[in-house]
Amino acid sequence: MKSRVALFLRVVLCGILMVVVIFPVLYMFLGSLIKDGTFSLDSYYQILLRHPYFLPKFWISLILSFAIVLGQLVVSCLAGFAFAKYSFFGKRMLFIMLIVLMLLPVQAVLVPNYIVFGNLGLLGTWWPLLAAGIFTPFGAFLMTHVFRSVPDELIEAAMLEGAGLPRILCDIMAPVARAGVISLIILSFIDAWNMVEQPVAFLSDTSKYPLGVFLAYFNSENLPLSFACGVLALLPGFLLFLFYRDELTRGLTYTGQVE
Amino acid sequence: MRINKNRTAFALLAPLLAGIIVFFIFPFAILLRYSVTTGAGGGNFVGLYNYTRVFNSPAFRLAFGNTARFFVVGVTLNMVLSFLIAHTLRHRFLGSTVARSVILFPMFLPVAAIVTVSTLFFSDAGLVNRALMLLGLPATDWLGSGAAFWFMLGLYIFKSIGYNVVLLLAGMQMIPHELYEAADMEGAGELRKTLDITIPMLVPTLFFTFVISAMNCFRSFREAFILGGSHPDSSIYMLPHFINNNMQNLNYQRLAVGSVFTLCAITVITALVYTFEAKREAKL
Numbered sequence: 001m002k003s004r005v006a007l008f009l010r011v012v013l014c015g016i017l018m019v020v021v022i023f024p025v026l027y028m029f030l031g032s033l034i035k036d037g038t039f040s041l042d043s044y045y046q047i048l049l050r051h052p053y054f055l056p057k058f059w060i061s062l063i064l065s066f067a068i069v070l071g072q073l074v075v076s077c078l079a080g081f082a083f084a085k086y087s088f089f090g091k092r093m094l095f096i097m098l099i100v101l102m103l104l105p106v107q108a109v110l111v112p113n114y115i116v117f118g119n120l121g122l123l124g125t126w127w128p129l130l131a132a133g134i135f136t137p138f139g140a141f142l143m144t145h146v147f148r149s150v151p152d153e154l155i156e157a158a159m160l161e162g163a164g165l166p167r168i169l170c171d172i173m174a175p176v177a178r179a180g181v182i183s184l185i186i187l188s189f190i191d192a193w194n195m196v197e198q199p200v201a202f203l204s205d206t207s208k209y210p211l212g213v214f215l216a217y218f219n220s221e222n223l224p225l226s227f228a229c230g231v232l233a234l235l236p237g238f239l240l241f242l243f244y245r246d247e248l249t250r251g252l253t254y255t256g257q258v259e
Numbered sequence: 260m261r262i263n264k265n266r267t268a269f270a271l272l273a274p275l276l277a278g279i280i281v282f283f284i285f286p287f288a289i290l291l292r293y294s295v296t297t298g299a300g301g302g303n304f305v306g307l308y309n310y311t312r313v314f315n316s317p318a319f320r321l322a323f324g325n326t327a328r329f330f331v332v333g334v335t336l337n338m339v340l341s342f343l344i345a346h347t348l349r350h351r352f353l354g355s356t357v358a359r360s361v362i363l364f365p366m367f368l369p370v371a372a373i374v375t376v377s378t379l380f381f382s383d384a385g386l387v388n389r390a391l392m393l394l395g396l397p398a399t400d401w402l403g404s405g406a407a408f409w410f411m412l413g414l415y416i417f418k419s420i421g422y423n424v425v426l427l428l429a430g431m432q433m434i435p436h437e438l439y440e441a442a443d444m445e446g447a448g449e450l451r452k453t454l455d456i457t458i459p460m461l462v463p464t465l466f467f468t469f470v471i472s473a474m475n476c477f478r479s480f481r482e483a484f485i486l487g488g489s490h491p492d493s494s495i496y497m498l499p500h501f502i503n504n505n506m507q508n509l510n511y512q513r514l515a516v517g518s519v520f521t522l523c524a525i526t527v528i529t530a531l532v533y534t535f536e537a538k539r540e541a542k543l
Contacts, residue, residue, distance in 0.1 A: 010347050014354040017344070020417070021361050024376040025368075031379075075274045082271035089265055094272075096533055099470060101283050103525045105477040107499040108518040111506050112286030135278030138474070165267070194369045196481050201506075215371035216485055223379075230372035237367035245360040249425050252363075256426035256467045 025234070032227035043228035053207065053214065061193065061211035062236075064126060064133075068192040069185055071134030076184060080143025081169060085155065095144070102137040106197045114201060128202040129210070133192045139184055145254040146180030147173060183251025186240050193236060287522065293515035313516040321493060322501035322517075329412065329497065333479075334472045337416050341423030341468070346453065348424070349431050359428065363421035373414070373482055377402075381410060402486060408494040411483050418482075419475035423468050430464030431457065466536045473528070 035042050047054050082088070083095055117128045150173055158168050174181055199213045209217070215229040241248070269276075294310065297303045313319050344362070348355050380386045381401040388398040401410045438456045447455070458465075480499045487495055489503055498521050505514035 007352055010355070011353055013344075013347050014352075014358040017358050018354070018361050021364050024380065025364075025372070027379070028372060028376055075278065078271040078273075079275035082268045086264065086268035086271070088268035091268075096529060097279075099533075100522070100526050100529050101279065103470075103474050103477055103529065104283075104522060105480055105499045105502075107480070107502045107506075108521050109283060109286045109290075110502075111511065111514055111518075112289040113282060115289060116281070116286065131278070131282065135275070135282050137275075137279070140275050165271075190367055190369075196370055196485065212369055212371065215369070216374050226375045230369075230375040233369040233371035234367070237369060241364055241367050245363065248363065249360060252422055252425045253429040255471065256429055256464045 028227050028230050032224055032231050035224050040224075043222075043224040044232075046225060047228055047232065054211075057209075057211045057214055060126075064129060064210060065189055065192040067130055068133030069188050071130070072136065072139045072188040073181070073184065075134060076139030076143045076188075077169060077174070077181070079140040080145075080147050081173060083140070083144035084147035084150075085152070098137050098141055102141055106132075110197065110201045117202060123202055124204060124208070129195060129198050132198045133188070133195065136188065136191060138191075139188055142184055142187070142251070142255055143180065145257060146177045146184075146251065149180075149254055149257065150176045179247040179250035180254055181251075182244055182247040186244055186248055186251075189240065190237050287519070290515040290518050293511045294519050297512060309512045309516050310520075313513050313520075316513075318496075318504075319501055319513075319517065321496050322498045323520075325408070325494065325496055326498045329408070329415075329495075330473070330476055333412050333415050333476050334469065336412070337420055337423060337472045337476075338465070338468055340416065341420050341427055344420070345424045345427035345431060346457070349428060359424070362424050365418045366421055368418065370482060370485055373418075374485055377410075377414070377486055403492050405492070405494045407487065407492040411479065411487075411495050414482055415476060415479035418479065419472065422471055422475065426464055426468050426471065427461065430461045434460045462539065463536070466532065469532060470529075 032043050033039055033041065083091065113128065113132070114123070117123050122128055154172055154176065155168055158172050163171070194212050195210065196213050196216065199209050203209060206217075212233060215233045295304060295306060297305050297309070348359055378385065381388075383398070383400065385401075387401070391398055399406050401407065434457065438460070439452060442452050442456060477499075480497055483491065483495050483497065484499070484503070489500065489507065490496075491500065498517060502514050502517045502521070505511070505517065
């Protein structure tokens with residue numbers, strides 16, 4: 001009897017959790033489809049086709065995000081492999097530094113970065129956003145934990161066969177740690193897609209804002225229209241979540257495991 | 260495995276290190292210089308003058324106090340709640356598998372969606388206030404009063420609790436069943452088992468949960484910025500606001516002190532938890 005009650009409480013808690021997460025999103029989605037009390041796709045039509053900025057911004061944001069993901073992938077996998085499988089001078093200190101930088105709020109380095117990019121003449125371009133995204137320290141932290149889980153024997157065997165580093169990374173580490181690599185791709189994509197502070201700081205021209213910021217500041221009095229903005233901003237992340245949630249769960253799990 | 264090749268290791272680290280030097284170390288060198296000088300070009304060395312001035316300014320004290328409060332309350336609540344949720348979800352039952360992945364979903368919510376939904380639910384005439392009024396309770400100005408602090412805290416936990424739950428669930432699954440079986444034989448209750456087996460065995464995971472919670476805590480200021488603007492209610496005026504406002508006023512000295520202080524505080528916290536973790540590991 002007691003366990004029945006416990007099970008019931010669990011199911012209820014689960015239900016509450018799901019309502020808290022799903023209800024606002026569902027509300028937003030349904031709200032975007034209703035105008036003047038009837039079903040209508042007018043909000044989407046307004047943003048997608050009537051607004052001169054939306055489509056170009058969508059593609060630019062997508063390209064920018066892909067470039068950031070690619071850069072993160074290279075930087076983080078190389079560094080993660082070094083942290084996970086090599087011993088070298090100052091490793092512990094470096095890793096702690098990585099964590100400190102990972103925790104640091106973005107605002108703390110925005111001004112000096114602004115000065116540096118200003119001197120390089122890159123303000124107002126996409127390069128600062130790209131660089132800020134690529135060198136986000138979390139990726140290296142994640143990949144260090146992911147690669148630690150790859151058995152040493154696999155790497156040793158490959159080395160004995162004379163495989164070089166690129167082959168070990170691409171043919172052994174990446175497939176074995178597939179869930180981890182997918183998680184890195186997803187996380188850096190959402191991060192890039194949702195970038196706010198850097199565009200606001202480095203792009204003075206608001207018409208150049210990427211989609212995420214543009215939609216967030218699209219403060220329209222028209223409720224269905226802002227619902228539709230929210231839905232569109234959410235779409236890529238939602239698709240990634242839908243298709244890769246299991247990989248993401250496994251990938252994130254690595255960061256909780258001890259060496 | 261410990262491949263002992265300094266040179267290869269540093270070659271692998273080179274891109275990351277280059278990025279860190281250009282985007283973190285060099286910037287902090289600039290900030291450090293601003294923080295101990297006055298004048299537009301940073302000509303006159305004034306020692307710690309800027310620091311004492313900033314530490315005595317009400318704006319900085321407010322920002323520091325709020326940030327510390329947000330950090331301590333937020334990270335603690337996040338860890339306790341995620342532990343309770345993970346503890347509930349650790350066995351399979353109706354809905355548990357779905358709940359495990361759904362709880363990660365808020366991580367994907369972009370700022371635009373958060374802003375829309377927050378205003379819809381928490382504005383003056385929002386759904387939450389309307390529900391409160393139906394129940395005969397007073398409506399609250401969620402973003403313009405002291406309630407903003409709790410609103411932001413809720414938003415932070417909502418967005419980041421899923422990551423913690425995933426970590427803790429994985430940690431709980433690593434605990435050997437035999438321990439619980441032995442406890443069952445001795446007639447230990449659920450609470451005893453949690454306190455004497457689950458929590459002690461989870462300490463390494465809790466350490467990483469703390470690191471991730473702290474990271475997400477500082478990241479959650481992004482939403483605070485967009486929802487509250489650069490001059491939000493005083494209960495959510497945080498260190499990033501302090502830095503940001505001084506950036507807009509072009510007061511680089513104050514900003515530099517704020518940034519250097521933030522870096523030092525985070526370094527101290529990280530070093531403390533790492534030393535603690537290393538000591539614990541050494542004891543085993």
